[in-house]
Amino acid sequence: xxxxxxxxxxxxxxxxxxxxxxxxxxxxxxxxxxxxxxxxxxxxxxxxxxxxxxxxxxxxxxxxxxxxxxxxxxxxxxxxxxxxxxxxxxxxxxxxxxxxxxxxxxxxxxxxxxxxxxxxxxxxxxxxxxxxxxxxxxxxxxxxxxxxxxxxxxxxxxxxxxxxxxxxxxxxxxxxxxxxxxxxxxxxxxxxxxxxxxxxxxxxxxxxxxxxxxxxxxxxxxxxxxxxxxxxxxxxxxxxxxxxxxxxxxxxxxxxxxxxxxxxxxxxxxxxxx
Amino acid sequence: xxxxxxxxxxxxxxxxxxxxxxxxxxxxxxxxxxxxxxxxxxxxxxxxxxxxxxxxxxxxxxxxxxxxxxxxxxxxxxxxxxxxxxxxxxxxxxxxxxxxxxxxxxxxxxxxxxxxxxxxxxxxxxxxxxxxxxxxxxxxxxxxxxxxxxxxxxxxxxxxxxxxxxxxxxxxxxxxxxxxxxxxxxxxxxxxxxxxxxxxxxxxxxxxxxxxxxxxxxxxxxxxxxxxxxxxxxxxxxxxxxxxxxxxxxxxxxxxxxxxxxxxxxxxxxxxxxxxxxxxxxxxxxxxxxxxxxxxxxxxxxxxxxxxxxxxxxxxxxxxxxxxxxxxxxxxxxxxxxxxxxxxxxxxxxxxxxxxxxxxxxxxxxxxxxxxxxxxxxxxxxxxxxxxxxxxxxxxxxxxxxxxxxxxxxxxxxxxxxxxxxxxxxxxxxxxxxxxxxxxxxxxxxxxxxxxxxxxxxxxxxxxxxxxxxxxxxxxxxxxxxxxxxxxxxxxxxxxxxxxxxxxxxxxxxxxxxxxxxxxxxxxxxxxxxxxxxxxxxxxxxxxxxxxxxxxxxxxxxxxxxxxxxxx
Numbered sequence: 001x002x003x004x005x006x007x008x009x010x011x012x013x014x015x016x017x018x019x020x021x022x023x024x025x026x027x028x029x030x031x032x033x034x035x036x037x038x039x040x041x042x043x044x045x046x047x048x049x050x051x052x053x054x055x056x057x058x059x060x061x062x063x064x065x066x067x068x069x070x071x072x073x074x075x076x077x078x079x080x081x082x083x084x085x086x087x088x089x090x091x092x093x094x095x096x097x098x099x100x101x102x103x104x105x106x107x108x109x110x111x112x113x114x115x116x117x118x119x120x121x122x123x124x125x126x127x128x129x130x131x132x133x134x135x136x137x138x139x140x141x142x143x144x145x146x147x148x149x150x151x152x153x154x155x156x157x158x159x160x161x162x163x164x165x166x167x168x169x170x171x172x173x174x175x176x177x178x179x180x181x182x183x184x185x186x187x188x189x190x191x192x193x194x195x196x197x198x199x200x201x202x203x204x205x206x207x208x209x210x211x212x213x214x215x216x217x218x219x220x221x222x223x224x225x226x227x228x229x230x231x232x233x234x235x236x237x238x239x240x241x242x243x244x245x246x247x248x249x250x251x252x253x254x255x256x257x258x259x260x261x262x263x264x265x266x267x268x269x270x271x272x273x274x
Numbered sequence: 275x276x277x278x279x280x281x282x283x284x285x286x287x288x289x290x291x292x293x294x295x296x297x298x299x300x301x302x303x304x305x306x307x308x309x310x311x312x313x314x315x316x317x318x319x320x321x322x323x324x325x326x327x328x329x330x331x332x333x334x335x336x337x338x339x340x341x342x343x344x345x346x347x348x349x350x351x352x353x354x355x356x357x358x359x360x361x362x363x364x365x366x367x368x369x370x371x372x373x374x375x376x377x378x379x380x381x382x383x384x385x386x387x388x389x390x391x392x393x394x395x396x397x398x399x400x401x402x403x404x405x406x407x408x409x410x411x412x413x414x415x416x417x418x419x420x421x422x423x424x425x426x427x428x429x430x431x432x433x434x435x436x437x438x439x440x441x442x443x444x445x446x447x448x449x450x451x452x453x454x455x456x457x458x459x460x461x462x463x464x465x466x467x468x469x470x471x472x473x474x475x476x477x478x479x480x481x482x483x484x485x486x487x488x489x490x491x492x493x494x495x496x497x498x499x500x501x502x503x504x505x506x507x508x509x510x511x512x513x514x515x516x517x518x519x520x521x522x523x524x525x526x527x528x529x530x531x532x533x534x535x536x537x538x539x540x541x542x543x544x545x546x547x548x549x550x551x552x553x554x555x556x557x558x559x560x561x562x563x564x565x566x567x568x569x570x571x572x573x574x575x576x577x578x579x580x581x582x583x584x585x586x587x588x589x590x591x592x593x594x595x596x597x598x599x600x601x602x603x604x605x606x607x608x609x610x611x612x613x614x615x616x617x618x619x620x621x622x623x624x625x626x627x628x629x630x631x632x633x634x635x636x637x638x639x640x641x642x643x644x645x646x647x648x649x650x651x652x653x654x655x656x657x658x659x660x661x662x663x664x665x666x667x668x669x670x671x672x673x674x675x676x677x678x679x680x681x682x683x684x685x686x687x688x689x690x691x692x693x694x695x696x697x698x699x700x701x702x703x704x705x706x707x708x709x710x711x712x713x714x715x716x717x718x719x720x721x722x723x724x725x726x727x728x729x730x731x732x733x734x735x736x737x738x739x740x741x742x743x744x745x746x747x748x749x750x751x752x753x754x755x756x757x758x759x760x761x762x763x764x765x766x767x768x769x770x771x772x773x774x775x776x777x778x779x780x781x782x783x784x785x786x787x788x789x790x791x792x793x794x795x796x797x798x799x800x801x802x803x804x805x806x807x808x809x810x811x812x813x814x815x816x817x818x819x820x821x822x823x824x825x826x827x828x829x830x831x832x833x834x835x836x837x838x839x840x841x842x
Contacts, residue, residue, distance in 0.1 A: 234390020
C-alpha cells in the first residue's frame with residue numbers, strides 16, 4: 001500500500017487540534033465573553049443537572065449543551081472523543097446490566113446518570129475551549145484563586161504545544177530506531193503493543209529534558225518579579241482592570257437562565273421518571 | 275569622569291556543597307554605557323559572575339559569599355533579586371525557558387505587572403518597539419522563531435527599564451544571521467538609550483565587531499579587562515583560553531601586520547597594498563571528480579504544512595535533485611526554506627503531498643519509515659531529543675540491538691571509539707557538553723550504518739572549538755557513509771566540509787554550486803541572507819577569484835604572490 005500524505009487523522013492533525021482547542025483559535029460565542037462570565041455560566045450548567053431525576057429536564061439541558069458547543073465551535077477531535085466516550089459508556093452499561101442480570105430498567109436508570117454527566121461534559125467543553133490561557137488565568141485570579149494556581153494554569157498552556165512537539169519527535173525517534181516486531185500477530189496486535197510501549201517509554205527523555213529546562217524558568221521567574229507580585233496587590237489589580245462585563249455576557253447568562261427555567265417547566269408538564 | 279555602574283570588590287563565591295570557590299577574589303569595574311564582552315574557556319565561571327550582578331548569587335544560590343558587589347549604587351548583598359531585577363536584565367542562554375506567558379505582549383508585560391507599575395502598558399510597548407517586535411506582539415510563544423523568541427526575552431528584561439542588560443551567549447541557540455540581528459539591537463540600545471550591555475560570548479567575530487571592552491575570565495577570576503583594540507591584539511592569549519581570533523585577524527597577523535581589524539573590510543584595507551594576485555588562490559584538486567552512483571533521486575517534490583488557521587503553508591514547490599555517492603552536500607537557505615522538511619522526506623519519515631523520493635532504488639512511498647531508517651538515518655537538530663536511553667552506550671546500541679545485527683557489541687565499541695566517547699559511554703547524554711552531545715548523536719547515526727546520513731544543523735549552538743571538532747569528524751566519516759547531507763546555517767562548515775551546496779529558496783533549488791562558487795557570488799548570498807566566512811569576504815574585498823575558503827589557503831596565496839614579485 002503506497003504511503004500518502006494525510007491532512008486529517010494524522011499525528012500532525014492531532015497536534016494542531018490540541019493547540020486550536022487550548023488556544024481557542026476558532027473563536028465562537030464564549031470566546032468573545034468576559035472570562036468571569038464564562039466561568040459563572042459553566043458553574044450554573046454544571047450544577048443544575050444534579051437537582052433533578054426528571055429525564056425530560058435532563059434531555060432539555062442536554063439540548064442546551066449541544067447548542068452551546070455549536071456556538072463555541074468545538075473542534076472535531078474533542079467532539080469525536082466525546083461522542084466515542086458516550087458511545088462506549090452506553091455499550092459498557094448494556095453489557096454490565098446484562099451480565100449482572102439487570103433489565104432494560106437498569107439501563108435506563110444508568111442512562112439518567114449518563115445524561116447528567118453528558119450535560120456537564122458539554123458545558124465544560126464549551127467553556128474551556130473558549131478560554132485561552134490568559135483569560136482562564138485572569139478568571140482564576142478574579143475568583144481569588146491562589147496566584148500560584150492561576151500562573152500554573154497559564155504556564156501549563158504555554159508548555160503544552162512544546163511538550164506535544166517534543167513528544168512526537170521523541171516517539172518518532174524511538175519508532176525509527178527500533179525494529180518492528182518480526183510477526184505482526186492477529187490484526188497487528190504485536191505492533192500495537194510495541195507502539196504503546198514506546199509511547200510510555202517516550203516520557204522518560206521528556207521528563208528529564210523538562211526537569212533540566214525548568215531550572216532556568218524558576219530563576220527567570222525570580223528575576224521577573226514573580227514572588228514580588230505574589231505579595232503585592234498592585235499586580236492583581238492591573239490584571240483585573242482589563243476585564244469588563246459587557247451586555248453580551250449578561251444576555252448569554254440571562255438567556256441560559258431562561259432556557260433552564262423553560263426546560264424545567266416542560267419537565268413539570270411532561271415528566272418522565274424512572 | 276568615571277561613572278561605574280557595577281563595582282565588584284574582592285568577590286569570592288562557592289556553591290553549596292562544592293569543595294572549591296568558583297569565583298576567586300574578583301575585582302572588576304564596569305562603566306556606565308559600556309558594551310562589555312565576557313570571554314573565557316568552559317568552566318571559567320562567566321555565567322556565575324553574571325549571576326552575581328542581579329543578586330541570584332547570593333540570594334537564590336546561597337553559597338559562601340565574600341566581598342561586595344554594587345550595582346547602580348545598590349549593594350547586592352543587602353538587596354533582593356526582585357529589587358535588583360529592575361536594575362539588571364538577564365537573558366539566558368536557553369532563553370526559550372524564560373518565556374512564561376502564552377503571548378508575546380503578555381510575556382513582556384509580566385515583569386512590569388508583577389511590580390505593579392502604573393506605567394506597565396507604556397513600558398511594555400516601549401520595549402516591544404525598541405526591539406522592532408511590536409508587529410508580533412499578539413503571537414503565541416510557540417509560534418515564534420528562535421530569533422523572535424530571543425528578542426521577546428530581551429524585551430521582557432528591557433520592560434523593567436534596567437540600567438544593565440546581560441545576554442548569555444546569544445549565538446548559542448541562534449543562527450549567525452539572527453545573532454547578528456540581536457547584536458545590532460543591543461548596539462542600538464547601548465548607543466541610543468545608554469544601556470550598559472554585557473554579553474558572554476565565545477565567538478570572537480562578534481566580540482570584535484560590537485564590544486567596546488573585553489573581560490577575559492580564567493579559573494574564576496578576570497585575567498584582564500581591556501579596551502577592545504588592546505584585547506584583540508592579544509590573540510595568543512585569547513586562543514589559549516579557547517577563543518580563536520576571527521579569521522580576518524588571523525589572516526592579517528599571519529602576513530606580519532601587527533593590527534587587529536574588527537571586520538573583513540578593515541582587514542582588506544590593511545592588505546590592499548600587499549600585491550596579492552587576483553588568481554593567486556590555488557584550490558586543491560578534488561579527487562572525487564567522477565560522479566558516483568545515484569543514492570537518492572528527488573522528483574517534483576511538493577510539500578506544505580497545515581497551519582493552526584487551517585490554511586496550508588507551502589514549503590517545497592516542485593523540487594528536483596539527484597544525490598550521488600561520494601558527495602558531501604550542504605543544504606542552505608533562510609529559515610522556513612524547507613531544509614528540515616527535505617531531510618525528513620529523504621529519510622522517509624514523512625511523505626510529500628506530491629512528487630517522488632527514491633532512495634537506493636526504492637520509493638519512500640513503497641516502504642514504511644521504519645524500514646527506510648535502515649538505509650537513510652536522520653539526526654534531529656536537538657541532541658537531547660535523541661537521547662532515549664540512560665546512557666550514551668545504550669543509545670548507540672538501540673538500533674543495531676533491536677535489529678539483531680550480528681556483532682552489535684563490536685559495532686558499538688567501534689562507533690564509540692570513533693566519536694571519542696568511550697570514556698563517557700556510561701553517562702546520560704544530557705549531562706554531556708554541547709560538543710560531546712553532537713558527537714554522541716553522530717555515533718547514534720553511525721551505528722545505524724546508513725547509506726545516506728541526514729543531519730539537521732550539526733554544528734549549531736557549539737563554541738568554536740567543539741564546532742571544529744564536529745567538522746573534522748564529519749570529514750572523517752566520508753569512508754563509511756555513501757552520501758551525507760547537512761542542513762546548516764554555518765557557512766564555515768560549508769566552506770571546510772561540503773563538496774556541493776544546494777541553495778533552497780521558494781521551495782526549489784535556487785542554486786546548485788560548489789562552496790567556492792557560492793562565496794564568490796555576492797548577489798546570491800545577499801538574496802538568501804547568508805553570511806559567508808570572514809576569509810571569503812576578505813578574499814572578495816581584495817578581488818580574489820577564486821576566493822579562499824580557509825586562512826591557510828589565503829596565506830599561501832599571499833606568499834605565492836610575494837615570491838613571484840621577488841622573482842620579477
